[in-house]
Amino acid sequence: MxxxxxxxxxxxxxxxxxxxxxxxxxxxxxxxxxxxxxxxxxxxxxxxxxxxxxxxxxxxxxxxxxxxxxxxxxxxxxxxxxxxxxxxxxxxxxxxxxxxxxxxxxxxxxxxxxxxxxxxxxxxxxxxxxxxxxxxxxxxxxxxxxxxxxxxxxxxxxxxxxxxxxxxxxxxxxxxxxxxxxxIQKPQNGYVINSLLVPLLGAAQSLITNGVSTPEMVDRTYMITNRGVALGPFGMMDVIGMKTCYDVLSYWGHQNRDEQTLKNAAYIKEHMIDQGKMGLQTGCGYYSYPNPAYAAPDFLAPPGLDAVDDIVRLTLPRKN
Structure with missing residues (x-):
């Protein structure tokens, strides 16, 4: 038909x-x-x-x-x-x-x-x-x-x-x-795609909001442990666009009274939207386009020994 x-x-x-x-x-x-x-x-x-x-x-x-x-x-x-x-x-x-x-x-x-x-x-x-x-x-x-x-x-x-x-x-x-x-056989917020994707992106953003890791390190982890994928969580967020990411996090943070989700929304507003970093469509989000770091041939390769100093610097406990 x-x-x-x-x-x-x-x-x-x-x-x-x-x-x-x-x-x-x-x-x-x-x-x-x-x-x-x-x-x-x-x-x-x-x-x-x-x-x-x-x-x-x-x-x-x-x-x-x-x-x-x-x-x-x-x-x-x-x-x-x-x-x-x-x-x-x-x-x-x-x-x-x-x-x-x-x-x-x-x-x-x-x-x-x-x-x-x-x-x-x-x-x-x-x-x-x-x-x-x-x-x-x-x-x-x-x-x-x-x-x-x-x-x-x-x-x-x-x-x-x-x-x-x-x-x-x-x-x-x-x-x-x-x-x-x-x-979709039964109504569910998130359908199939976002029932899988939103928890992933929320968990990834929490790692940044809470100072646990960096976007590039999170994406490296995801892309290495899921070999063959083209994007990590922060590459995905750039594709989706920061306004949509913020709207979804803000809405569900308030609906569920979820403090971490609201913190994630606030982080995106302050560090991304307010800085004009709206994602792929505007050429800048967590990565810069048209040549984002995750697209480099060596993004998932073991680093050289000259990376040790940076690794140690990021790993040492921070003094308040």
Whole structure:
């Protein structure tokens, strides 16, 4: 079956929203990227040119395919304009419940009757926002992984009132854009990807917040003990983006009254966001891009003996 979802609007021009938009256009969909802020759309356009280079180098795409992808993309800061022709809207706005609910309420009267809505959230549940959409039966979750062109999974989660037609169409859409749909059989915050990833990243960040280790040493440990992985936890956080990392940690820290998680959120705000280190998309996070330390050929190699002094310096007990 065909999804019949050929006109897509992505709400939110952030890291993953931009990736979903670019990849969907590459796979033949007509796409509008919506964001309230023109500067966010500007950053998304820059990112899309970076993705073009990646698709040329890593996927073997042609210049003609990249130009066709560009022609299928449009950018708008006018919500009514952005969703007017949409068969599917994928919401990828910040992981802040009030923001998501407000966007759904503003959009409800602007959509065509047949239009489906999917949330890209994987830390929040579709049941939290179903009523706000104004069309619960036509709403579910479709969560993508970062680096969508390589990590091509799309998690599908229903809520109690999601129709079978919606799920069939969403699953078909995911397959049409080259994803492997992952059905979530029972609602759970974090779905599969983030049920695995968030505890890992939280544990890694705690090691830095609490002064136990450094980002590079944590990533070396992870990458050596999981040979073959391309990224460690802090490389992953740079890909996700510091704003998303902060939003997730802050929300769940308050929800669970978890002091360590709130400390981790505060650390990211002070040491990363407030310093303009937003992650891969801006060229600087825990690493500097385009040549992060973890990509160096010798990153996982035993060091030379000249490293002993630094190792001892970092290991000696600190005097207060």
């Amino acid at each position: 065909s999804s019949q979802l050929n006109s897509l609007t992505v709400l939110g021009a952030g890291v993953l929203g931009g990736q979903i938009a670019w990849h969907s256009a590459y796979m033949g969909k007509q796409v509008v990227v919506y964001d309230l802020f023109e500067d966010s759309l500007g950053r998304c356009k820059v990112a899309h040119e970076q993705y073009a280079e990646i698709y040329l180098a890593d996927l073997g795409a042609s210049e003609q395919q990249m130009e066709q992808t560009r022609q299928r993309l449009r950018y708008s800061s006018d919500l009514a304009d952005a969703v007017a022709q949409a068969d599917l809207v994928i919401e990828a706005v910040p992981e802040i419940p009030e923001v998501k609910a407000q966007v759904y309420r503003e959009m409800a009267a602007l959509l065509q009757p047949h239009c489906l809505i999917a949330t890209n959230s994987s830390t929040l549940l579709p049941s939290q926002f179903a009523d706000a959409t104004g069309r619960p039966a036509q709403y579910c979750a479709l969560h993508f992984a970062n680096l969508i062109w390589a990590m091509n999974v799309a998690e599908v989660m229903a809520h109690a009132d999601t129709s079978e037609h919606t799920l069939r169409s969403i699953a078909a859409f995911a397959i049409e854009i080259g994803m492997v749909p992952i059905p």
